[in-house]
Amino acid sequence: MTLRALPSDFSADVVDAIDAALAGIEAEHGATILLAIESGSRAWGFPSPDSDYDCRFVFVRPVAHYLSPWSRRDVIELPLEDELDVNGWDLGKALKLLLKGNAVIIEWLRSPIVYRGDAGLRDALLAFAARFADRDLIGRHYLHLGERQRHAHFGDGKAVAQKKIFYALRPAATLRWLRLHPDQAVAPMHFPTLMAECDPPEAVTVLVDDLLVRKAVTRELGTEPLPPAIAGFIDGEFEQARPLFEGKASPPTDEAREAAEALFREAAMRWDRGRVRPGSGPG
Template identity: 45%
Template sequence: MSIPLSEPPASALIKARLASLAAQHQVTILYACESGSRASGFPSPDSDYDVRFIYAHPQDWYLALEEGRDVIDLPLEDSAAGVLDFGGWDVRKTLRLARKGNPVIWEWLQSPTVYHGLEAGLLQTLTATLAPFYSPIAACHHYLALCRGTMTRELTDPTVKIKKYFYMLRPLLAAAWIERYQSIPPMAFTPLRALLDNQAAIQASIDDLLARKHYTDEQIPIDRIALLDEFLHAELARVQQAAAKLPTATGDPANLDKLFKQFLISL
């Protein structure tokens, strides 16, 4: 499935908005990408553009006694391209979260749509430094929590929005990927579906949802699908039990300190 974000007008608009955000907040954008349904490959006609970015302040900002705010969260913005959702993390926060095993940075780095990329050498250094900090057990529990939280909120009424099924399926399959391969799961939804090769009925149900999501307003609820509900509950229970045996990260935090300094020196 093609991603509308590859269209120049949307990309150009988002890049211009990132530049204005950097000037407004007096930061340097280090990396910016598309996240959410567009990056995962199951957008609706009215899907938001979920733009996520990593930024750095000038060096003096990090020398203050009191730490400043380390996120940039903005209200949703209407634009000619659609609704824009911008959210950014300071580079120090990003590395701290990676040290704790938060898998979001590994998702961002594999996004198919990058608005502002790192210099090749720095990207290679970042990827290599982060590798031993990837914690299969922490990442698996992260995705399980996302799935479980959405199921708790959404599987209570007779109807559910189509997009919510994907907000349950995608993290659950990501957790199952980690449980099976103990590696970083793909951001894209299609490769994750390989885990369902022997479940034709589930695959067919997902195909139907993808087709409907592609042309339907994602805010319109549909009747719940018993087959998917049963799969979600059963697979969540299975992976939760198996996750306890997954390994933890092995990275040395001193290497993240070095990487943080390298980022600041490069500004």
């Protein structure tokens, strides 16, 4: 089944441009795009009226590409154009990073906004992530991300752009979700869903709901000091996460590596572009 799920308020011109860009990538690079989604604030559920469009995709190339002794780029990037940002990862890169604790590919798989994709492949990747993603590494990913954002934007206690609150708040909420769901590693990407499932204090919910409403209708939320309730929530979650996730790291198991290899091989063979192989031609 082919996936496509786009909000009705998306710019038709931008969607057409993204569709054209994806088709152009396949033609120019001989690749097959397996999944193309919206990332960033639009998919997280807290866009501003002037938010960019951030299309991310996973692709495979023809099988012959992977048989070369020469290393080739596993990323395809298009030049930035105004409000449009399009780039993607080779499926092999995505699988390796997932097993190393990079949660970005998990967020792509959970994106509610899909430009195109194969439902079976996305479900297989989600099942792989649910089974083999290392909770400790995923937690450490969000802890480091959140602490960097906290120190970068709110470290001095002065007034800051209110929209930047979400940069630290989303990792903090994800850490809380992981703590409250000790048997799971794949958290919701959609921020309102994430907040609902991590059951934050009421004072935080009220402040966040107000920020979400205002952010959706204005380009700028203004600058103010970080609200104490939100500061306490963010810092408290980071503090609780440190002993749970900090410093924990282990290499992927043999089972995980074998499962990743099998998933990759199956996808690469299924979507091989049909180039002539040695011995398959006339004679």
